[in-house]
Amino acid sequence: MTPEEFLKAFHDNNPGQQSAGAEANPTAEGRTSYEEFADRVGTPERVLDLGCADGALLEVLAGRGAKTLAGVDLSEAELALARRRPALAKADLRQARAQELPFPDASFDAVVSHMAFMLMTDPERVAAEAARVLVPGGALSLAIGGGAVAAEAMELFLDLARPYFEAAERRMPRLGDRRTRTRDGLDEILSPAGFAPVTWDSIVLDLGGTAEHVWETNFSIFYDVVVLDEDQLAKLRREFLDAAGDGRIACGMRINIATAQLRDAATTTVV
Numbered sequence: 044m045t046p047e048e049f050l051k052a053f054h055d056n057n058p059g060q061q062s063a064g065a066e067a068n069p070t071a072e073g074r075t076s077y078e079e080f081a082d083r084v085g086t087p088e089r090v091l092d093l094g095c096a097d098g099a100l101l102e103v104l105a106g107r108g109a110k111t112l113a114g115v116d117l118s119e120a121e122l123a124l125a126r127r128r129p130a131l132a133k134a135d136l137r138q139a140r141a142q143e144l145p146f147p148d149a150s151f152d153a154v155v156s157h158m159a160f161m162l163m164t165d166p167e168r169v170a171a172e173a174a175r176v177l178v179p180g181g182a183l184s185l186a187i188g189g190g191a192v193a194a195e196a197m198e199l200f201l202d203l204a205r206p207y208f209e210a211a212e213r214r215m216p217r218l219g220d221r222r223t224r225t226r227d228g229l230d231e232i233l234s235p236a237g238f239a240p241v242t243w244d245s246i247v248l249d250l251g252g253t254a255e256h257v258w259e260t261n262f263s264i265f266y267d268v269v270v271l272d273e274d275q276l277a278k279l280r281r282e283f284l285d286a287a288g289d290g291r292i293a294c295g296m297r298i299n300i301a302t303a304q305l306r307d308a309a310t311t312t313v314v
């Protein structure tokens with residue numbers, strides 16, 4: 044199974060899970076990662092979301108005055124949920140690969156991607172396509188997973204889960220390109236497409252709560268658990284809840300937000 048086949052199947056089977064998890068785990072100040080990300084994106088008039096899923100981010104951007112909204116995703120089931128949002132009634136939502144965008148040159152002021160660019164294969168091709176559809180001076184903004192913070196809950200989960208993952212018959216394909224996780228790596232990917240060096244900022248989501256909450260909103264949507272069957276998953280859940288005990292457990296996740304401006308004399312040549 045290729046990474047894209049895996050992602051499409053996962054999201055077709057679990058539409059809306061990503062946004063439910065993101066909305067249930069805001070920052071300590073109670074702001075969702077969509078709101079924090081939208082603050083950095085500003086108020087572009089025409090915006091395209093790469094890997095838009097059920098449209099949670101596009102809805103926030105619509106609320107901030109974006110007039111032309113578009114999104115692509117691999118999963119038709121996610122897009123079907125996005126189409127049900129009244130705020131997105133006029134949005135152009137298409138099942139398409141970010142590597143082959145079905146939009147004309149220079150048609151957006153901003154291209155955004157929340158927790159999706161880091162999963163994409165051939166990110167240079169995605170960067171070249173983003174550069175092609177952006178107007179000169181337009182901006183590409185990316186929210187990228189930055190790893191666990193206060194990692195005890197994650198370590199406990201992984202310690203318990205590792206034997207299950209190793210014994211599982213199915214294997215996870217490797218998703219995305221590690222270079223997207225660092226500032227230098229992103230510049231290496233984006234600069235050949237004509238982008239200036241990224242600006243870089245980060246937020247921390249508070250994923251803590253009862254063991255049940257942490258399981259439901261974090262580990263149940265961890266892509267890797269799909270290699271487990273229902274019995275294995277139920278056993279792992281029981282082991283985690285027993286080991287974590289009663290009371291609140293700390294768990295946090297960093298999200299890095301990178302923005303790069305398209306230089307005026309943009310080139311879309313991939314080297």
Ligand SMILES: C[S@@+](CC[C@H](N)C(=O)[O-])C[C@H]1O[C@@H](n2cnc3c(N)ncnc32)[C@H](O)[C@@H]1O
Pocket residue numbers: 047050051054061062065093094095096097099100115116117118121139140141142156157158159162163164
């Ligand atoms: C972790 S989810 C994030 C969804 C959404 N941006 C959010 O944060 O709510 C990643 C999404 O990217 C989509 N995706 C992954 N690779 C893609 C590609 N090459 N082209 C378009 N969509 C892609 C998946 O189908 C999935 O919906």
